[in-house]
Amino acid sequence: QSVLTQPPSVSGAPRQRVTISCSGSSSNIGNNAVNWYQQLPGKAPKLLIYYDDLLPSGISDRFSGSKSGTSASLAISGLQSEDEADYYCAAWDDSLRGWVFGGGTKLTVL
Amino acid sequence: EVQLVESGGGLVQPGGSLRLSCAASGFTVTDNYMNWVRQAPGKGLQWVSVLYSGGNTDYTDSVKGRFTISRDNSKNTVYLQMNSLRAEDTAVYYCARTMVQTSWFDPWGQGTLVTVSS
Numbered sequence: 001q002s003v004l005t006q007p008p009s010v011s012g013a014p015r016q017r018v019t020i021s022c023s024g025s026s027s028n029i030g031n032n033a034v035n036w037y038q039q040l041p042g043k044a045p046k047l048l049i050y051y052d053d054l055l056p057s058g059i060s061d062r063f064s065g066s067k068s069g070t071s072a073s074l075a076i077s078g079l080q081s082e083d084e085a086d087y088y089c090a091a092w093d094d095s096l097r098g099w100v101f102g103g104g105t106k107l108t109v110l
Numbered sequence: 111e112v113q114l115v116e117s118g119g120g121l122v123q124p125g126g127s128l129r130l131s132c133a134a135s136g137f138t139v140t141d142n143y144m145n146w147v148r149q150a151p152g153k154g155l156q157w158v159s160v161l162y163s164g165g166n167t168d169y170t171d172s173v174k175g176r177f178t179i180s181r182d183n184s185k186n187t188v189y190l191q192m193n194s195l196r197a198e199d200t201a202v203y204y205c206a207r208t209m210v211q212t213s214w215f216d217p218w219g220q221g222t223l224v225t226v227s228s
Contacts, residue, residue, distance in 0.1 A: 002154060035214040037155070044204055045147075045155065047216040056216065088155050092213045098170055099145070099157035099213070 003028065004089055006102035013110045017077040020105045022089035024070050028100055032092045034072040036065055039086040039104075048087070049074060081109050112136035112217055114205045119222030122195055130190040130222055132205030139181050143208040144188040145215060146179065148201035148224075158203070161188060163210055173199075195226045 005023040012018040022034065036049035047056050049065035052072065064075045076083055089102040118130040132144070139161075146158040159169045159179040167179050178191040188205060202223050206215035 033213050037215070039155075044218045044220050045215070046218065047214055050212075050214040050216070086154075090155070090157075090215075096171075097168055098160075099147075099215075101155045101157065104154040 002103040003093060003096070003100035004091065004102035006087075006089060006105045008103070009106045009108065011108040011110055012076075012079045014079050014081065016079050017075060018079060018107065019076075020074045020087055020089075020107070022072045022074070022102050024072075024091060024100075026070060027095040028070075028091040028093040029067065029072055030070040031094055034065065034067050034089055034091050036063075036074050037088045037090065039088065041085070045088065076107070079109050083107060084109050112207075114207065114217055114219035116203065116205050116219040116222040119203065119224045121225045121227065123228050124196060124226055126195050126226070127191070127193045128195065128224060130192070130203055130205075130224070132188040132190075132219060134186045134188070134207070137207070139186050139188055139207075140183055142210060144179075144181065145206045145208060146188075146190045147204045147206055147215065147218075148199075149204070149221075150198075150201045153201075156201075159190065160208070192224070195224075197226050200224060200226045 033051045037045040038048045039045045052067040053065040086104045093100045113135045161179045176194045181188045202221040204221045205219040
């Protein structure tokens with residue numbers, strides 16, 4: 001059971017927009033930055049969004065992040081087949097004194 | 111180029127030990143927080159341990175007392191010594207950097223597979 005809660009799967013057609021939610025608590029998302037990672041099949045995770053809504057260099061602006069209270073969201077617009085991957089949210093947890101992850105969301109492009 | 115390369119994974123019997131290595135290039139491990147994150151087969155990501163720039167360490171509860179994170183400054187390498195291994199420790203282990211006073215993991219290594227089985 002993951003500390004952060006994500007939907008197991010989402011799907012969308014090419015060129016559509018999808019969102020992935022991430023729910024936590026005051027000890028993690030509510031008090032710390034949320035970061036998102038993309039894991040392509042068979043690959044290592046890669047930083048996608050940091051500090052709630054910032055894009056690392058080289059990441060497409062089709063990806064965006066937001067946070068409100070103890071929840072965060074990742075939005076992907078203009079879906080492409082190459083976006084098919086697992087997506088994870090993560091944050092530092094003040095109570096556990098460690099990083100916590102969501103269970104991951106598998107994105108399928110129809 | 112900033113890069114992390116893990117090694118040392120393999121098959122080990124329950125109760126056995128293994129030491130993973132993470133060789134860093136393009137930056138200095140002592141100037142950053144260095145982490146180990148694992149992923150059991152078909153499962154999600156789990157943070158395992160961190161070595162802070164000042165030398166302090168933290169561990170997830172399930173590995174406390176069994177795993178030890180350390181570094182060799184001269185080799186710019188971080189290690190994870192894993193003792194008393196259990197079947198549930200079977201996973202791909204990734205090394206990842208966190209820059210000081212930030213909270214994100216970037217970059218990640220390619221991972222090394224640890225299989226605990228008799």
